[in-house]
Amino acid sequence: MSKPPTLYYAPDNASLCVRLALLELDLPFDTKLVDRTTQGQRDLSYLALNPNGIIPTLVTDDGPIYETAAILLWLSDHAKGGFLPPDMSRGAALSWMFWLSNTLHVALRMWFYPDKYISPDAVLALNDATRSRLADLFGHLEVHAAWLDSPAPSVFSCYLGPMARWAGLYGPDQEWFDLSQYPRLTRYLQAAETRASAHQASRAEGLGGTIFTNPSKPNPPEGSAI
Numbered sequence: 001m002s003k004p005p006t007l008y009y010a011p012d013n014a015s016l017c018v019r020l021a022l023l024e025l026d027l028p029f030d031t032k033l034v035d036r037t038t039q040g041q042r043d044l045s046y047l048a049l050n051p052n053g054i055i056p057t058l059v060t061d062d063g064p065i066y067e068t069a070a071i072l073l074w075l076s077d078h079a080k081g082g083f084l085p086p087d088m089s090r091g092a093a094l095s096w097m098f099w100l101s102n103t104l105h106v107a108l109r110m111w112f113y114p115d116k117y118i119s120p121d122a123v124l125a126l127n128d129a130t131r132s133r134l135a136d137l138f139g140h141l142e143v144h145a146a147w148l149d150s151p152a153p154s155v156f157s158c159y160l161g162p163m164a165r166w167a168g169l170y171g172p173d174q175e176w177f178d179l180s181q182y183p184r185l186t187r188y189l190q191a192a193e194t195r196a197s198a199h200q201a202s203r204a205e206g207l208g209g210t211i212f213t214n215p216s217k218p219n220p221p222e223g224s225a226i
């Protein structure tokens with residue numbers, strides 16, 4: 001990367017995953033706020049970078065990159081030594097990355113934006129189904145993700161930390177998520193939130209302390225959250 005990339009972000013949005021990775025990899029980068037209070041993600045200038053109209057986008061020497069998982073993998077590909085968990089095969093890494101993106105993140109989006117998935121009269125039923133689906137998915141992770149036992153930062157800690165954070169903070173029911181049910185995940189998140197990258201991201205986006213294990217609503221210096 002010859003020119004520092006620019007992260008189009010909004011506080012506590014999926015751009016947080018990318019910010020954490022850039023900080024963890026100690027890469028210089030610029031930021032541009034996408035102001036969600038004015039639907040900045042729908043501005044023509046932003047749509048020219050990311051026609052999906054969602055956050056994040058990372059503008060790089062390779063052009064604009066969108067989709068959190070794609071950006072994280074791209075950063076890993078360009079980092080010296082990569083940014084995958086140690087001793088993990090490329091195949092296993094791709095499997096888990098797609099699971100985080102295609103399965104867990106999609107279920108969270110259904111929790112946050114049910115109206116994008118179903119007609120208004122069926123939203124309550126979808127919320128009930130999604131709550132139980134999310135509990136199953138966090139349970140699946142707890143049992144099957146052996147990489148949770150390795151505290152080394154990676155694309156996974158940068159992606160999963162914010163997703164665990166949001167599970168308890170946003171959506172129609174903010175009491176349901178009980179991290180204590182998942183001791184392996186708890187230890188993993190505790191290690192991730194004590195890293196300098198988490199403190200720096202917290203300062204930049206007003207996230208408070210214990211940003212993954214006991215999060216509070218953000219108080220961002222600018223912009224708005226989900």
Ligand SMILES: N[C@@H](CCC(=O)N[C@@H](CS)C(=O)NCC(=O)O)C(=O)O
Nearest residue numbers: 013014053054055056066067068069
């Ligand atoms: N699959 C996308 C999802 C990103 C996403 O959900 N972004 C949210 C913020 S956390 C967003 O832009 N929401 C605004 C909207 O949907 O209009 C990715 O991984 O980048």
